[in-house]
Amino acid sequence: MKHAVVLDGTRCRGCTTCIKNCPTEAIRVRQGKAAILSDRCIDCGRCIQVCPHRAIRSVSDSLDRLKDFRYCVAVPEPALYGQFRHLEQVDQVLNGLLHIGFHKIFEAAKAAEILAEYVARRIEGSPAKFPLISPQCPAILRLIRIRFPRLIPHLDPLVMPMELAATLARKEACAETGLPPEEIGVFAIVPCPAKVTAAHSPEGLSQPVLDGALSIRDVYLRLLRPMEGQNNLLPLSASGATGVGVAMSGGASHARQAKRYVAVDGIENCIQMLEEIEDGRQPDVDFIELAACTQGCVGGCLTVENPYAAKMRLRRLMDEMSPTSSWPAEPEELDQEIITFSRTPQYSPAFRLDPDRAEAMAKHLRIQALEASLPGLHCGSCGAPNCRAFAEDVVLGRASADDCIFKVRERMRDVAGPESDAYLPPPFRQKKPREGSE
Amino acid sequence: MEPVRLSYPVEGGDFIQAGEASSKMKMTLKKLGLPADVIRKAAICMYEGEINMVIHANGGRADVEITMDQITLRMVDQGPGIPDVARAMEEGYSTAGPEVRSLGFGAGMGLPNMKRYSDELHIDTELGKGTTVIMKIKIG
Structure with a gap:
């Protein structure tokens, strides 16, 4: 991958x-x-x-990739709208996109509303286990896949808004232009690297539905000029406030009208929540929305504006919008085939020491023994984040025990005697250079 | 084959840290490649044991021993002991005070959950001396 x-x-x-x-x-x-x-x-x-x-x-795709296709569709994530200072309507951004090489727009926000409608109409409810975990943040999806395998069945198996938007947009574009699907380029405009990766290697789909993903940051710079002095804006915006709101933590819960939900943002908070769900001691809720970035997608590291300012701007835009798009989803847009996972995410045990349990236990014993001989300062000089990770690296053959500066110091003292101590940086010295100097 | 042994101190009165031993143990069990349902049972037993020691015993120690066929959890404290073990095993029975309950603990599910999620449960308690709870979880 x-x-x-x-x-x-x-x-x-x-x-x-x-x-x-x-x-x-x-x-x-x-x-x-x-x-x-x-x-x-x-x-x-x-x-x-x-x-x-x-x-x-x-690495995100460059705008030059648009040249590889005869007709290009932009799938902007709603976090994009929060980046501009004096935006009065979403159409300013969408019209701008038509000036930088795109021929058609399909908003991820609109797809988010279609997904919400699908959820509302789903008579039998979700096939996943309760509490449901939102599948919207690909970093969280991947985290669950490598560290919380027991929670995979809790994922509500719905594609991401940008994925649904891409599928629907390609279909529409084919019908409108008569071009074959491969001559249509569909590009998401995304706030984070997780979505760039997901565009190329989707978690819940057996085949990618996007041709690539551009970063909000790159597109922002290119949009500034075409967005100046715009007049005669085409009415392109197809989403209501609900769809735009999914760029913020809690937005997905609101879109699906979840009554008892909790929305968690920030990767450390998400990990803590996942630990709790795994042990069955999560808050008493039906739906858990998790976003790796602070405040949700507005906090993505490929955005321009700080997450709080972006959120405030989105709110202001949303105040001027109708709650949802003015027309309901078409039956073909609510097709289960395109709206749900086409493959089940599989556990990928990235932390397992060995596929064989006896071997894993033997390795763990060696790791424990080595860790006990390490200083426990987690100085990072060996290149690992802490002493335990270093011990693991040594036992798994990714590092040598001599990479620990304290181990080296012991050897230096053996060779050069106790005076060598003074030549080490202060954290590594055992004695003060001069006794009683203070 | 030598078992893997883990040991975690549990601080008394520290509700924020409670659950830490459980989380750390869980990560180790995942590294060892144990089945997910076994990990879950062990984590629940450990968490309940931790909480009990935090609430009632001013802390203690949690020792874990992992062999190829089972996980043994040993929760040792020097707390007041359990006066009536039979009642403590009843669902909903708790001697936790109002402050503890206001934090959402003390629902009287601690020992019942430990019994439910372990394959064997032994409680050795002496008033004024302390309690040792041993739980075994079989690895299928």
Whole structure:
């Protein structure tokens, strides 16, 4: 699987900021540069946000890719609308998109409303276990898949709004233009690397339905000029406030008219909630909405504006909109085939020490023994986020026990005697340089 | 084959940290590749045991032993002991005070849940000395 989160080796200085902040311990520093353990990365973008050297980026598709297709459809995520300072209506953004190479727009917000309508009409309810977990945030989906396998059956198996929008948009575009589906390019405009990855390797679909994903940040810059002095705006906006609201934490719960729900945002909070659901001690609710980013998609690391300002702007826009789109979904838009998962997400045990349990236990014993000999300072000098992760790396063959600076110090003392202590940086010294100097 | 042993201190009166031992143990059990339902049972037993020690015994220690066929949880405290074990085993019976209940604990489901989710439960308690609860969960 190809991740959208990538490292720029020329910028990385090998500091330990990212390894310490990664919620799945998916980064190590090797040969002075950070490196991502692909099977553990959930593309949440935490590392991108914390990197002081801007060395971790998200690769998203470039606008040049539009040239590969004869007809291009934009699927803007509603978080895009919250980025502009003096926006009066969503149509300003959508008309702008028609000036940067797109021929047609299908809003993810509109698809979110169709999904909500599907949920409301679903007579037998969701096939998933209660409490239902929202499948909207792909970073959370992937996190569940690698760390909380017991919760996979709780995922309400609905495609993401951008995926439904893409399927419907391609169909419409084919009918309108007479072109074959492969000559139509459908691109989402997304706030986060998780959605870029999901566009290419979807979690709940056996085939991608998008041709790519552009970052809100890239598109924002290109939109500024065409959005100046617009007049005669085409009425393109097809969503109401409900669909736009899914860009904010709680928006998906509101859209599906969940009565007893909890909406959690921020990756650490989400992990805590998932732990609780796994043990059956979650709050007494039917629906749990989880978003890896602060405040929901408006907090994505590929946006421009800070999440709180973006949220305030979306609210202001939503106040001027009707609650939902003025026309109900067509029956073919509510087709179960295109609206639900076409494959069940599978457990991918990224943390398992060994497929064989006896072997895993033997490895764990060696990890425990090594960890007990480590200083427990979690200094990160070895390139692992903490001493336990380092011990694991050694036993799994990803590192050498000599990579611990304290182990090296012991050896130095053996060779050079106790004076060598003074040449070590203060945190690693055992004694003060001069006794009683203070 | 040597068993894997884990040990966690449980602080008394600390409701914020309660559940930490359970979460940490759960991560280790996932690393060992244990079946999901076994992990869940062990996590629930551990959590209830932790909460009990936090509420009633001013903390204690949780020891875990994992072999190929079972998980043994040993919750040891030096608390006041359980005066009436039979009643404590009844659903809904709790001696927790109003402050504890206001936090959503003390619903009287602790020991009943431990019994329900473990395959074996032994309680060894002495008034004024402390309580040791041993729970075994079979790995199918």
